[in-house]
Amino acid sequence: MSAPKTVFLGMSGGVDSSMAAVLLKEQGFRVVGVYMKNWSQDLPGMKCPWAEDLADAKRVAVKLGLDFKVFDFENEYKHKVVDYMLTEFKKGRTPNPDIMCNQEIKFKLFYEVAMEQGADFIATGHYAQTEMNPVQPSNNANLPDAAQPSANTDFLDSIRLPVKADSPDFLQNLQTLYLDQSKTPQNLLRAVDENKDQTYFLYRIPHEALAHTLFPIGHLTKPIVKKMAAERGLVNAYKKESMGVCFVGEVGMKDFLQTYLPVQPGQIIDADTQKPVGSHEGTIFYTVGQRHGLNLGGGLPYYVVAKDQAQNIVYVSKNLNHKNLWTTEIELEDIVLRNNNIKTDRAELLVRLRHRAPLIPAILQGNKLFFQAEIKRPAPGQSVVFYQDQVCLGGGIIK
Amino acid sequence: MSKTSPIIYLDHAAATPLSPVAKQAMEPFWAQDFFNPSSPYLPAKRVREAYEDAKNRLAHLIGAKGNDLVITAGATESINLAFTAASNCLILATEHDSVRAVASRIEHQEIAVNQYGLIDLEDFRAKLTPEVDFISIAMVNNELGAIQPFSQISEIIRQERQRRLGAGEPNPLFFHSDASQAFNLIDLNVSRLGVDLLTLNSAKVYGPKAVGALFIKSNVKLSPIQFGGGQERGLRAGTENVPGLIGFAAAAAEAKAHLKSNRQHYVELVDILKNQLQTAQIEPVFLGHPKHQLANFCPVSFPGLDAERLIFMLEEQGVCLSTGAACSASKGQKSHVLAAIGLSDTEIAGSLRITLGLTNDQVQIERAGALIAAAVNQERQRLSEPATKVQAPKAQADKQQSIKNQDPKTHGVNIQSTKKVAAA
Numbered sequence: 073m074s075a076p077k078t079v080f081l082g083m084s085g086g087v088d089s090s091m092a093a094v095l096l097k098e099q100g101f102r103v104v105g106v107y108m109k110n111w112s113q114d115l116p117g118m119k120c121p122w123a124e125d126l127a128d129a130k131r132v133a134v135k136l137g138l139d140f141k142v143f144d145f146e147n148e149y150k151h152k153v154v155d156y157m158l159t160e161f162k163k164g165r166t167p168n169p170d171i172m173c174n175q176e177i178k179f180k181l182f183y184e185v186a187m188e189q190g191a192d193f194i195a196t197g198h199y200a201q202t203e204m205n206p207v208q209p210s211n212n213a214n215l216p217d218a219a220q221p222s223a224n225t226d227f228l229d230s231i232r233l234p235v236k237a238d239s240p241d242f243l244q245n246l247q248t249l250y251l252d253q254s255k256t257p258q259n260l261l262r263a264v265d266e267n268k269d270q271t272y273f274l275y276r277i278p279h280e281a282l283a284h285t286l287f288p289i290g291h292l293t294k295p296i297v298k299k300m301a302a303e304r305g306l307v308n309a310y311k312k313e314s315m316g317v318c319f320v321g322e323v324g325m326k327d328f329l330q331t332y333l334p335v336q337p338g339q340i341i342d343a344d345t346q347k348p349v350g351s352h353e354g355t356i357f358y359t360v361g362q363r364h365g366l367n368l369g370g371g372l373p374y375y376v377v378a379k380d381q382a383q384n385i386v387y388v389s390k391n392l393n394h395k396n397l398w399t400t401e402i403e404l405e406d407i408v409l410r411n412n413n414i415k416t417d418r419a420e421l422l423v424r425l426r427h428r429a430p431l432i433p434a435i436l437q438g439n440k441l442f443f444q445a446e447i448k449r450p451a452p453g454q455s456v457v458f459y460q461d462q463v464c465l466g467g468g469i470i471k
Numbered sequence: 472m473s474k475t476s477p478i479i480y481l482d483h484a485a486a487t488p489l490s491p492v493a494k495q496a497m498e499p500f501w502a503q504d505f506f507n508p509s510s511p512y513l514p515a516k517r518v519r520e521a522y523e524d525a526k527n528r529l530a531h532l533i534g535a536k537g538n539d540l541v542i543t544a545g546a547t548e549s550i551n552l553a554f555t556a557a558s559n560c561l562i563l564a565t566e567h568d569s570v571r572a573v574a575s576r577i578e579h580q581e582i583a584v585n586q587y588g589l590i591d592l593e594d595f596r597a598k599l600t601p602e603v604d605f606i607s608i609a610m611v612n613n614e615l616g617a618i619q620p621f622s623q624i625s626e627i628i629r630q631e632r633q634r635r636l637g638a639g640e641p642n643p644l645f646f647h648s649d650a651s652q653a654f655n656l657i658d659l660n661v662s663r664l665g666v667d668l669l670t671l672n673s674a675k676v677y678g679p680k681a682v683g684a685l686f687i688k689s690n691v692k693l694s695p696i697q698f699g700g701g702q703e704r705g706l707r708a709g710t711e712n713v714p715g716l717i718g719f720a721a722a723a724a725e726a727k728a729h730l731k732s733n734r735q736h737y738v739e740l741v742d743i744l745k746n747q748l749q750t751a752q753i754e755p756v757f758l759g760h761p762k763h764q765l766a767n768f769c770p771v772s773f774p775g776l777d778a779e780r781l782i783f784m785l786e787e788q789g790v791c792l793s794t795g796a797a798c799s800a801s802k803g804q805k806s807h808v809l810a811a812i813g814l815s816d817t818e819i820a821g822s823l824r825i826t827l828g829l830t831n832d833q834v835q836i837e838r839a840g841a842l843i844a845a846a847v848n849q850e851r852q853r854l855s856e857p858a859t860k861v862q863a864p865k866a867q868a869d870k871q872q873s874i875k876n877q878d879p880k881t882h883g884v885n886i887q888s889t890k891k892v893a894a895a
Contacts, residue, residue: 127779134783137853 080186082348085128089197105133179277200255201290338384404468483828490677496721546672557605587760588617616768625665682715747840852882
C-alpha cells in the first residue's frame with residue numbers, strides 16, 4: 073500500500089473545518105492541521121478572540137491525533153488584505169476583504185507554505201466543491217429554480233444526497249472518490265448546500281492552488297455537518313458561527329474603519345427634498361443601497377442613494393424605487409475567468425451579486441453585464457461571480 | 472467532557488470549588504437576610520453586624536483588625552487599589568499579570584529571580600534606590616509555587632527605611648504582597664511579614680469567586696478607584712457583597728484550621744505523583760525549589776513536547792490541568808515566569824502546572840499520574856514517526872533522531888518556529 077497523501081488543512085476552530093479534519097482522517101489521509109494567524113487588532117486590555125479559536129482548532133487536531141501548526145501570516149495579511157480594504161474604502165468603494173483573503177492568503181500563501189512543507193493537497197472547510205467531491209448536482213435541472221433559491225434544507229438534502237451521510241456506504245463512497253488518482257481538481261463547483269455555498273468568496277483563487285485543493289465538506293449540507301460533528305462528540309459542534317470579517321472580530325466594521333480612517337463629519341441630505349436630515353462621520357463609511365446605520369430616527373427607512381465625496385455629502389431617500397438604487401447593467405473591472413470556454417464577446421451566464429444572493433441570468437459582453445430585469449444596484453468594489461450550471465466560471469469587481 | 476470517569480481536577484491554583492462550610496454560611500444572606508447593610512431598620516442593621524463580624528474574623532486570621540481591611544471584588548481589584556500608593560515601584564520578575572499590568576503604568580523595575588523562582592536578594596538590594604516608593608512581591612508564585620523568603624525581604628526593606636530616616640529622605644517605602652496563592656496553606660501574619668499592604672483572594676481558598684480583600688496598614692494612604700456611596704471607608708464604593716465576604720471568611724477560617732494537615736496531605740500526594748512520573752520513565756523535569764515550594768504545587772516540564780497538546784489529550788480522559796498561564800499558551804507567548812527562571816523555549820513549551828487540592832485523593836492522583844505518563848508516551852510516539860514527505864535529507868535526519876533529542880521545530884509544535892517558516 074502506498075503512503076497516505078498528506079493534506080494541510082486550514083483549521084479555524086469552527087465546526088466546518090473541524091468536520092473536514094474528521095472526514096479527511098477517516099478517509100486515510102495524513103492530516104496536518106494548520107491555524108492561520110491572520111491579522112487582528114488588539115484593543116487595549118482586551119483579550120483577542122483568536123486565542124480561543126486557535127485553542128479550539130488545536131483541541132480538535134489533538135483529539136484526532138493530528139500534527140498541528142500555526143502559520144503566522146499577520147504581516148502578509150495586513151499588507152495584502154487590510155491595506156487593500158482601507159485603500160478601497162478611501163476611494164469610496166465597498167471592498168470584500170474575504171475574497172482578497174482567499175486570493176492572497178488562504179489559497180496562495182498557505183498553499184505555498186504547505187507545499188514547501190510536504191503537502192500533497194491543501195484543504196479548507198469551505199462550502200465549495202471540485203471534481204474530487206463525490207456528490208455533485210449533475211446539472212442545473214437538479215437545482216431549485218435559479219431565480220428563487222430555496223431556504224428549505226430538507227428539500228436540498230433529499231435531492232442532493234442519494235445516500236444518507238451517516239451510512240457506511242456514504243463514507244465508503246467518499247473514500248473511493250477522494251482517492252481516485254485519475255481525478256484532478258480543475259473546476260470550482262458550487263456547494264451542494266445552496267444556502268452555504270461559498271464560491272462567491274472563492275472565485276479569484278489561483279488555478280494552481282485549486283488543482284491541489286480539497287473541500288471535504290462541500291458535498292454536505294450544514295445540518296449534516298453539524299449532525300456528524302455532534303455524533304462524533306466534537307466540542308465545537310454547537311459553537312456560534314463567526315460573522316463577518318475575520319480580523320475585525322467583535323468590533324464592528326464601522327468602528328474598525330474609524331480607527332484607521334479619518335472621521336469627516338458632513339451632512340446627510342434627502343435627495344428628494346434636498347433638505348438635510350442628519351449628519352454623518354464620513355462618506356466612506358456609507359455604501360449606496362445601504363439601509364441601516366443612518367441613525368435618522370423613526371418613520372420609513374432611508375436608503376443611501378448617492379455619495380458626494382468631494383462635497384462630503386451623503387444623499388438618502390425613502391423612496392425604495394429611487395433610480396440610483398436600481399439598474400439593468402453593471403460595468404466590471406479586474407475580471408477573472410476560470411474557464412477558457414467562456415466567450416467574453418457575448419456569454420449567457422448565471423451571476424451572483426452577493427454571498428447567498430440568488431443566481432440570476434445575465435449576459436456578459438466585454439466588461440459589461442446586462443440583466444433582463446432591473447436589479448438592486450450593487451456597490452462599487454463588490455464582486456459579481458459567474459456560473460454555468462454548477463461551475464463557477466469566475467467573476468469581476470464592480471466599477 | 473469525560474466519557475468514563477469523573478473529572479480529576481489538578482488546577483487548584485486557578486480556581487477552587489466552594490467549600491460546603493462557606494456555602495452554608497452564605498446561604499441565609501441571599502434571600503433571607505438580603506438587606507442593604509446601610510439601611511436604617513433593624514434587620515438591615517443585623518446584616519451590617521454580620522458583615523462587620525465576618526470582616527473582623529477574616530482580619531484576625533492575618534493578625535489584623537477589621538478596620539484594616541477593604542473588601543473588594545477580587546485580587547485584581549485589591550492590587551489595583553494598593554498600587555494607588557505607588558509612583559516608582561519594584562516588582563518581582565515573576566509577578567502575576569494583575570501586578571505587571573498595573574506596574575507598567577508607572578515607573579517600574581523588575582527584580583530578578585533564581586532558577587527556582589526565588590528572589591535574587593542582591594538584585595533586590597541593588598535596585599532598591601532612593602526613588603523607589605513601592606515594592607510588590609507575591610508571597611507564592613502562581614506558576615511555580617515558589618515561596619519567597621519574607622523575613623529576608625522585609626529586613627532589607629527595614630534597613631532601607633532606616634537609612635532614609637537617617638539621611639532625612641522623606642520618600643516613603645511601601646511593601647505590598649499578593650498572597651492570593653499563599654493564604655490557602657501558609658499562616659499569614661501581617662506584622663511578622665512586615666507588609667504594609669496585603670492582597671487576599673477568596674477564590675483560591677475555597678471561598679466564592681469575585682471576592683477579595685486588601686489589608687491596609689494605617690500609615691498607607693490610598694486613593695479610591697471606584698466612587699459612590701462611600702462604603703469601605705470611602706476606598707471602595709458600592710453596596711457590600713455580604714454573602715461574598717461571609718463565604719470568604721468562613722472558607723479562610725476553615726483553611727487556617729487545617730493548614731498543617733492539608734500541607735501534610737499534599738506533600739504525600741505530590742510525592743506519589745512525582746514518584747509515579749519518575750518511575751514511568753517519561754523524563755519529567757520538576758520545576759521549582761524542592762523545599763521552598765507551596766505543598767500543593769507540582770510544576771513539571773517535558774522538554775520537546777507541547778504541553779497544550781497534553782492538556783487537550785488529558786482533558787479527554789477527564790484530567791484537568793493547565794500550563795503556566797492558560798492564556799499565554801494559546802496566545803503563543805511564552806510564560807514570563809518560566810522565562811524568568813531561565814528555562815529554554817523547549818522546556819517552557821513542555822511545561823504543565825499541576826496544583827492539587829481538596830478535591831483530590833490518592834486514587835485520583837495515581838490514576839492521573841498513569842494518564843499523564845500515557846499521554847506523554849503517546850506524544851513522543853507521534854513525534855518519532857517520520858513525516859511521510861519531507862525533503863530527503865531532512866527526513867533522514869528525522870529518522871536518526873532519538874526520542875530524547877526530538878527537535879520540536881521540525882514538527883511544528885513550536886509556534887515561534889512556524890512563524891519563521893511562514894515568513895521565509
